[in-house]
Amino acid sequence: MRAVSIGTFGSPDGMEVVDVPVPSPSAGEVVIRTAAIGVGGVDAVIRRGTLGALGPAMSRDGLVPGSEVAGTITAVGAGVEASWLNRRVWAFTGVSGGYAEQAVARIENVTALPAGLTPVDAVTLGSAAPVAHFALQRAHFAKDETVLVRGAAGSIGIAAVESAARAGARAVAVTTSSAERGERLMEYGATHVLDRDGNSTRAPEPGDFDVIVDIVAGPALPSFLARLAPNGRLVLVGLVAGPPPADFGSALLGRFRQSVSVATFSLDTVPRADLARVRADQFETAARGDLSAVVHAVLPLEAAADAHRRMDAGEVFGRIVLTP
Structure with missing residues (x-):
């Protein structure tokens, strides 16, 4: 099968399409024939070789x-119910292995897709929307509070803006790289647009x-x-810069x-049952049209390097999705 490999870490030019063996599931795993593959900020961090102490080698x-x-799902390992075969699913593959025609995931990291939700929308929301939900929860966000989403033009940022606005924030400010992006973010609930340094681009x-x-x-x-206001809370969910x-x-x-306080947040610390419940609820909400999946572009698998170039250039609004 085809997969995208990082032959040389650093530039996107080090990525190439190669032939690799078709995976087989071990106990507790499934094999998924991919229809959509999410391209995320952590992929770029890994590709640059800068993950460092924040993750495994x-x-x-x-x-x-x-x-x-x-x-x-095309195959199941020992201990996985056969009823999962041929089901449409979203899956977390464990930081690596996703840029391929087939991928392996642990069954506890798999969520069934509801009717009406496309695979492209699923990988746009599957990680980003839960990060936004639990980050606001970690911040003890309450109705009528003010929120700033720093770096709001990506899939996590858009989900955080929309979630905070719908939960009753008094104001939702965003930092972004252009007035055009700011205007787009206001469609999802932003009330104030700041530049990357945190300066307001318009009154008040x-x-x-x-x-x-x-x-x-x-x-x-x-x-x-x-x-931060007195008693303000900053939750760090990414390391784009x-x-x-x-x-x-x-x-x-x-x-x-x-x-004031600072906290880091990773989905790794959320109990699997809680994460699966929230993700399933968000998928249902998106299928009804009440949660936005913002797709910047859908590109073929062999264009993975181009997708990373666009991310590095700061061009992406929402998420890029690869298709085999």
Whole structure:
């Protein structure tokens, strides 16, 4: 079967389509014939070789990236009910292995797709929407609070904007790279648009924030701690711009008397049953048209390097999806 391999870490040019053996499921696993493959920010971090201490060693030659797929189950391993065969599903493949015509996943990381939800929409929402949901929960977000979503033009950011707006936020501000993107984000519930440095691009100023959902991190993270209101909470869910500076704790201590806090969040810490329930509910909501799956482009598998170039250039609004 065909798969995308990282022959050389760093530039997208190091990615290539290769022939690899068709996988077989071990106990507790299923094989999925992929119809759609999500291209996410973590894939780019892995491809650059910069995952570092934030994850397992992901720099072995020939690594097949990709963490989420949707398609049809074609084989089941020992301990998996045969009724899963031929079912349409979304699956988390475990950080790697998704950029392929067939992929393996643990059955506990598989969610059945409801009628009316396409595989493309499933991989657009399958990881992003739960991250947004649980990040707001981790931040103890409450109705009538103000929220800033930093780096809002990706699939996680859009889901966070829409979720906060629908949950009754008094204001939902976003940082993004252009006025055009800001206008699009307002269609999903944003009320204020800021530039990447956190400056307002239009009046009125949004003020400080009760909650910041940060997908970017990077060198500028300390400046956003200054935008937290007293008792404000920043939840870091991504590292699009790399890790924050080593001394960012100094900025946090500088706000000591305002009782602000910073937390990291990963879906790995959510109990599997809770995560599966929320994802299934979100899929049903999307199938009814009440949750938006924003797809930037659908590209063939062999265009994976081009998809990564677009991400690196900051061109993507929503998610790029690959199809075999």
